[in-house]
Amino acid sequence: MPTMSNDNQTPAQDENRLIAERRAKLAAIREQGNAFPNDFRREHKAADLQATFGDKTKEELESLGQQASVAGRIMAKRGPFFVLQDGSGQIQLYADKEAQKALKETTGMWDMGDLVGVKGQLHKSGKGDLYVNLEEFQLLTKALRPLPDKFHGLSDQEIRYRQRYVDLMVNPEVRDVFRTRSKVISFIRQYLNDADFMEVETPMLHVIPGGASAKPFVTHHNALDVEMYLRIAPELYLKRLVVGGYERVYEINRNFRNEGLSTRHNPEFTMLEFYQAYADYKDLMNLTEDMLRKLAVEVCGSAAFTSQGVEYDFNKPFDRISVVDAILKYYPSVTREQLNDISSATDIARNLKIDVKSTWGLGKIQIEIFEETAEHKLIQPTFITEYPAEVSPLARRNDDNPFVTDRFEFFVGGRELANGFSELNDAEDQAERFMQQVQEKDAGDDEAMHYDADYVRALEYGLPPTAGEGIGIDRLVMLLTDSPSIRDVLLFPHMRPE
């Protein structure tokens, strides 16, 4: 079978008669002059006009003689009226017989999807809608492709994701989701900046992928002739910066993990990570609780909101409960003693159909049991604490119980939203734990970490006692926008190539 490079693929195969007719119209417009003028300057946005003049009566508007100049896309035609949509909202246009005649004789009647500019007096129709009378008007860009069904819109999920530009044109609630996403991120930036955190950017291309347990994407740097990895987490670089003396840093950026696609996973996803010197994991739980409470008010209008049919009230204190206590709460048929004994814990795990590997210690087994029995039941906001050191290779051990670390994960709606801990700043302990990870990698765990000698060297210069946390922005936006799938909060979710 002959291969075909992307470069010489033939253009769109999906030409149809509607597109051909519009191409013919465009060809006629080209004959008359500039088909793509860029000299129209609007003075008004649709939503501003609606807000300022929407309450005026027809008669008040007549006497005002308000001129309006708007630009945007034709979304509907109703008799002599057009519905124009710009970035702010919609407003009607009115073409009297004379204007309709002029349109037909110049650019041809405007089609749905065309981008136009209009100047004229603002009026109110008999039915009470504002409209701009067509006095001066220009076709700015001819749309060659028709819009989807004006009433049903675009509902095919695949086309919505693959052609997000069409989805955004015709589905206002989709535009709202991504406005909310933008507000979430800007609120978090403001919150952290106000708390004296500094935003930084660390490498996306790593020679040693680290900071998380995940399979990386591999790439190759030609000039250096080395394998490089798209980062799975920025953690180790951010902590190097704390070593360097920036005591509060954060980064909001993409991580890449070579995993499957699902309603909860995209191979690239946005993560907030932040680090605070002279603080511990409890300080970060308090910060997280305060930040999310205020964030909910900011983007939902209230700390009480509904998502996926569940009512939340972030004004209520978030639960804090240990891993083992969470298992006991949601799986009461086992006892603390059983969970703290490796042979009985193994039996419990096997009864839950968990494939217990011979390399697993008690900590890993407990976490697997937790994920199976408790995680999906953590609907209301809950901090889970006391994560075993075995599954927390970068976290500081607890002073009273060295089996666990000073770590939490935060769950809402049965999903992990955040992960934070007091950082391990004992360089020698860190070196040992890297060695342990390397052994697990050698034993076949391709998600185990590499040994990062430079990171150990940084710790040898001294990392202040520090706490750090990561918050998954996509899942947070899903929660706050009531979106069932991560694809609904990603502008361009990854799909199998067409």
Add this chain to the structure above:
RNA sequence: GGGUCGUUAGCUCAGUCGGUAGAGCAGUUGGCUUUUAACCAAUUGGUCGCGCGUUCGAGUCGCGCACGACCCA
């Protein structure tokens, strides 16, 4: 990776028991001209996802494949 469902006109969808491929919107032509999914009349538009099979005959039945959605791992 497994299961369920889906793929028919540009869009949203019907399609009965296997017997000539349908509607609304969009488009085209004309009318109407302060409409609100505008309306009225006429009219154009199909590789029924792809392939193989069963059959006199397949959108429909069978098998395989592709892509997607949802659920599970």
